[in-house]
Amino acid sequence: MPKLHSVRELEEVRTECLKQSKTSKPCLTVCAGSGCQAAGALDVLKGLRVALERAGMQDAVDVKSTGCHGFCEKGPLMIVWPEGTFYNRVTQRDAKDIVASATNGRKPVERLLYKDPTTGERVVREDEVPFYARQQRVLFGNNGRIDPKNIEDYFRVGGYQTLATVLLLKTPEDVIQEIKRSGLRGRGGAGFPTGVKWEVCRANPAQPKYIICNADEGDPGAFMDRSLLEGNPHSVLEGMIIGAFAMGANEGYIYVRAEYPLAVEHLRVAIRQAEEYGLLGQDILGSGTNFKIKLVQGAGAFVCGEETALIASIEGRVGEPHPRPPYPAQKGLRGKPTVINNVKTWASVPQIINRGADWYAAIGTARSKGTMVFSLVGKINNTGLVEVPMGITLREMIYEIGGGIPKGKKLKAVQIGGPSGGCLPASLIDLPIDYEALTQAGSMMGSGGMVVMDEDTCMVDLARYFMEFLEEESCGKCFPCREGTQRLREILARICAGKGKEEDLPVLEEMSWMIKETSLCGLGQTAPNPVLTTLRYFRDEYETHIRERRCPAKVCRELIAYEIEPTLCDGCHACVQVCTTDAILGEKKKVHTIDSGKCIKCGACLEVCQPKAVLVT
Amino acid sequence: MSEGTSVEEVLQSTSDDSEDLIPILQEIQEKFRYLPEPALREVSRKLNVPLIEVFHVATFYNCFSLEPVGDHVVQVCLGTACHVRGAPRVLDRLLRELNLPGPGTTKDCQFTVRSVRCVGCCGLAPVVRVDASTHPAMTQAKVKGMLKKYRKNGRPESEADRG
Numbered sequence: 001m002p003k004l005h006s007v008r009e010l011e012e013v014r015t016e017c018l019k020q021s022k023t024s025k026p027c028l029t030v031c032a033g034s035g036c037q038a039a040g041a042l043d044v045l046k047g048l049r050v051a052l053e054r055a056g057m058q059d060a061v062d063v064k065s066t067g068c069h070g071f072c073e074k075g076p077l078m079i080v081w082p083e084g085t086f087y088n089r090v091t092q093r094d095a096k097d098i099v100a101s102a103t104n105g106r107k108p109v110e111r112l113l114y115k116d117p118t119t120g121e122r123v124v125r126e127d128e129v130p131f132y133a134r135q136q137r138v139l140f141g142n143n144g145r146i147d148p149k150n151i152e153d154y155f156r157v158g159g160y161q162t163l164a165t166v167l168l169l170k171t172p173e174d175v176i177q178e179i180k181r182s183g184l185r186g187r188g189g190a191g192f193p194t195g196v197k198w199e200v201c202r203a204n205p206a207q208p209k210y211i212i213c214n215a216d217e218g219d220p221g222a223f224m225d226r227s228l229l230e231g232n233p234h235s236v237l238e239g240m241i242i243g244a245f246a247m248g249a250n251e252g253y254i255y256v257r258a259e260y261p262l263a264v265e266h267l268r269v270a271i272r273q274a275e276e277y278g279l280l281g282q283d284i285l286g287s288g289t290n291f292k293i294k295l296v297q298g299a300g301a302f303v304c305g306e307e308t309a310l311i312a313s314i315e316g317r318v319g320e321p322h323p324r325p326p327y328p329a330q331k332g333l334r335g336k337p338t339v340i341n342n343v344k345t346w347a348s349v350p351q352i353i354n355r356g357a358d359w360y361a362a363i364g365t366a367r368s369k370g371t372m373v374f375s376l377v378g379k380i381n382n383t384g385l386v387e388v389p390m391g392i393t394l395r396e397m398i399y400e401i402g403g404g405i406p407k408g409k410k411l412k413a414v415q416i417g418g419p420s421g422g423c424l425p426a427s428l429i430d431l432p433i434d435y436e437a438l439t440q441a442g443s444m445m446g447s448g449g450m451v452v453m454d455e456d457t458c459m460v461d462l463a464r465y466f467m468e469f470l471e472e473e474s475c476g477k478c479f480p481c482r483e484g485t486q487r488l489r490e491i492l493a494r495i496c497a498g499k500g501k502e503e504d505l506p507v508l509e510e511m512s513w514m515i516k517e518t519s520l521c522g523l524g525q526t527a528p529n530p531v532l533t534t535l536r537y538f539r540d541e542y543e544t545h546i547r548e549r550r551c552p553a554k555v556c557r558e559l560i561a562y563e564i565e566p567t568l569c570d571g572c573h574a575c576v577q578v579c580t581t582d583a584i585l586g587e588k589k590k591v592h593t594i595d596s597g598k599c600i601k602c603g604a605c606l607e608v609c610q611p612k613a614v615l616v617t
Numbered sequence: 618m619s620e621g622t623s624v625e626e627v628l629q630s631t632s633d634d635s636e637d638l639i640p641i642l643q644e645i646q647e648k649f650r651y652l653p654e655p656a657l658r659e660v661s662r663k664l665n666v667p668l669i670e671v672f673h674v675a676t677f678y679n680c681f682s683l684e685p686v687g688d689h690v691v692q693v694c695l696g697t698a699c700h701v702r703g704a705p706r707v708l709d710r711l712l713r714e715l716n717l718p719g720p721g722t723t724k725d726c727q728f729t730v731r732s733v734r735c736v737g738c739c740g741l742a743p744v745v746r747v748d749a750s751t752h753p754a755m756t757q758a759k760v761k762g763m764l765k766k767y768r769k770n771g772r773p774e775s776e777a778d779r780g
Binding site: 034037038072073075218220222226227297299300301316317319378379384415451453457473475580604 | 634635637639642666670677678679681695696698700702703709710713714734736737739744749750751752756758
């Protein structure tokens, strides 16, 4: 590919790419994000290629692997262009029919179309699926259209057009003002106004300046940054280049989790392609701007999502945070002004500059602007990634987009904001989701992980789970977080084991506030949130564990027992085969019983029992 | 250690900037599948970073191991979505099948079991990752069959019946 020396040359390449796409042939795009790959997307791709070859159509139809579409529950997903026919749960065996349909009569393969669970009707296009209908996909919209390893594909959807406009027509101050006016706030969790941060960095006379993309997405239950990096890496690079121009930075870093091999690979390819085109490097498009990006892989430490810890990690040290101020924009990487933004923040930048601050500010609520990406997971029918305007209610998220709770169970709680977020009860279902409303309810936006829980989730066990996580991930530098999370976990584990005491609850509360107020960094300051919110909204569950030695959700192992209901048992023997401790007695075709002395309460029998005769008491 | 590569050889191509300590350790970990002590000493000398600091970094980050790992690394995701969909039971079952008291390496060095926090496949929870392949929607009943595919005396893994 040719190195571009001016904005005009970029325009020529882009126009050429657009022209090609208008005359292009039918294209079968298969989602090859991590989720769909695990469900077999690569086999589907292989199958499609083989089927096309057999039909002699390999030159008439394109096959493309794209990034994540978000509807992971129904993967592998694919779309047939130009019609936009949306297929779900595709397997290799379906390849022949898909190819036949795409090359002949073009009648969609009925059985692969999404079936609306309420109406039972099949829908043809992606935007007709209820999961997508309520979404506004500003950042994720192009994921299903482009091959992330192909920069020309990004050109075809208007990519790098904003960069050209910025370099040609705008001053750094214009860009910063535009970002400020848009109301964009950091998408990594804390929600600090992005434009303000940029302004501070720009005004700082120290040189050199650095910008960093924080892709150390450590929150369990959140995978939107991964999907964006995998599916549309150039959108993040374009945002960073614009940011570098606005702030006068010459060097950028992308700090990405090593647990995301596909994102690392796609980023490597994207950076190399951008360099080859001259969109990264010296004198970008003849503008005099110099900017390069280095990819740094995280080494597995949750605390490195905290910006000062992340900087320490890039400098080759252990990821221990230091107190702020000084903020990184004043004194960051190697002591120089540094701006760190989340993946989604960077990817929002080209959209805002391109479509204008007013357009962006019109989306969302008074103080939280734009769209937010959530990963909707847990006990929910439509698991996946969801991009919605700020201010949408939990009800809309869970019932309209998420399709409700599986197996007709009742919603109990929603955990938002990662391990240090909070658990909100079903009674807050009409809460509009924005930064302020969530903080007020005791939770936080965090990175946008949204874990839905039904009546089978024990809230005390969940608080214990989060505390175990935070205890492990506490870096150990400051005392309140290191010792505090450990003590909280010990008390919670004791309550789960049926050994809780009345005085445990006030101790939990007091210690939580102490940790919040005295910890050094964001990790410790938010670590007690799961304990505080579960105590605030589900105190009765704690009390039942302590006073009645009972786990209402029947989760805590020490407080439950397994039994077989004789009237339901058909003696099929399935439970006997999975029991590893020989705790189930009984001959085939006769009623079985469980020897509670041998039973280790693993629940394997419950999993396999067809007539639902295994009961938890 | 893998045959034919020595610590010196790995270090020949790496930088001697102390900022690159983590990527260098990552490279050693990838080549040897753990961080052998002589390698840590060599890195300390080359980068002019005190050994205690190299050790600090090597033990701080989860991706480094000071012990050799088994032929197959089994990672059980204990992220929130996997947790509420039953991952702890799958982990327990796996440990029982492999006769391990807790996460670690089996006596025959065939498997190393680790728990990880979120591999980002929450839509398919609970998830177990063996080496590079992901096994979605795991249940206790599937554990035995999954292990069989990787055991030395078991049949080789087949693409068609993953998960």
